[in-house]
């Protein structure tokens with residue numbers, strides 16, 4: 435999963451503001467010029483608006499609508515990122531991703547924690563979640579939704595919360611020793 439993230443994201447971190455339309459969010463990725471993010475007041479999970487992210491013109495490059503911040507206050511904690519996403523006609527690929535970047539993490543890598551979920555080509559609103567640990571080495575916590583190729587997605591009600599250390603990690607890593615006596 436982490437390797438897949440490395441391969442597909444191709445994030446150039448020279449992000450630019452998403453036309454200044456959605457405060458706190460920006461468009462990044464190698465194909466960032468081929469995508470546009472806007473607030474959508476007609477399609478939304480709740481409240482009065484969602485984020486709409488879509489391809490403008492033809493592209494086979496990856497673009498992502500993302501957010502990044504210094505995770506200092508989450509250091510040493512396990513977090514759950516959840517988000518509601520709706521997709522339409524994403525015949526290339528569409529995903530939800532998260533990662534914790536350390537100071538020396540490559541800009542196009544999976545970071546030191548996080549996850550990647552491939553989403554359906556077309557789907558109604560659905561909640562997805564990633565559970566991962568934020569270590570003290572983390573200097574940037576990032577997450578977003580991305581497209582590679584045609585299609586549109588909507589994002590709403592993104593939430594980041596601290597969870598108990600017993601909450602299973604999304605990447606399937608065990609949280610305690612398993613089958614040490616080989617009897618299972």
Ligand SMILES: [Ca+2]
Pocket residue numbers: 478479480481482483484590591
């Ligand atoms: Ca909303």
